[in-house]
Amino acid sequence: MNTRIMTRLSVFAVAGALVAGCASQQGTNTAVGTGVGAGTGAALGAIFGGGKGAAIGAGAGALVGGITGYNWQAIRNRLSGATQGTGTQITEQPDGSLKLNIPSSVTFDTNSYAIKPSFAPVLDQVAQTLQQNPEVIAQVVGHTDSTGQPAYNQTLSVNRAQSVVNYLAQRGVASQRLSAEGRGDTQPVADNSTEAGRAQNRRVEIYLRATAQHQQ
Incomplete structure (x- = not known):
């Protein structure tokens, strides 16, 4: 042939x-x-x-x-329940990941990287989701508004992302499945000249991504 x-x-x-x-x-x-x-x-x-x-x-x-083509529907449903009333937005991204956008009113006080009590239920559900889905990894990205010096904002955003990673690790998620990144005030999603805009820019994003492991 x-x-x-x-x-x-x-x-x-x-x-x-x-x-x-x-x-x-x-x-x-x-x-x-x-x-x-x-x-x-x-x-x-x-x-x-x-x-x-x-x-x-x-x-x-x-x-x-x-x-x-990972199926996020069940995960999204569970996370939606835990984040209800927090203003968290959950969206599937073009690259196939699931993004949680958590606003500053829930996450951290001004100039602080200590996790607020209102943030804990959201992170508890993320940790549980990661434990139940070993093929999923998480990338945490911190953002600030433009108030203050860029170097300070960068450091603050890194510390906030690392606080989230530490919290998840303390709840049993393997550290190799977690990564932290701070982007300071370099990626605003709203106008920094208004208080409402600055509030939107102060945020934590958690990206959940599936790996090849779920094919095995």
Whole structure:
């Protein structure tokens, strides 16, 4: 059987897998993402590597598709319950991650990186979510408004992000699944010339991302 025929058979086989993935009874985004990823990977593999390339591409594509198509619905529902009334916004991002945007009224007092009592229930649920989903990692990003010196704001934002990471680690989340980053006043989402705008800019963002582990 020549290479051209094998290539076509590989692509057809992956196309069948794509349909099966989309028709899965689980109805999860992961299944759909895996199928789409497999189809894309096989097509590229067939173009660049013949029949063998299609098979390899399908495997790699399925892995990537599964990661970006992670099903966040159950996690989002639990987090929504814990954050109700806090002003926290939970949104799925284009890269497949889930973002929690927690406002300053909940997180920290002015010029402080000590976690407020109102922030604890939110973080407790995040910690529980991470423990129940070992394939998920968390990136914590701190932001400030433009009041004060940029160097001070940068340090404060780092300390606040690290406080969140420390809190999660103390509740049993492995440190290697957590990262902290401070961006000071460099990424405002509102006008710093108004109090309302500054309040929006003082925030903590937690990004939850799935890793390849959930494919295993």
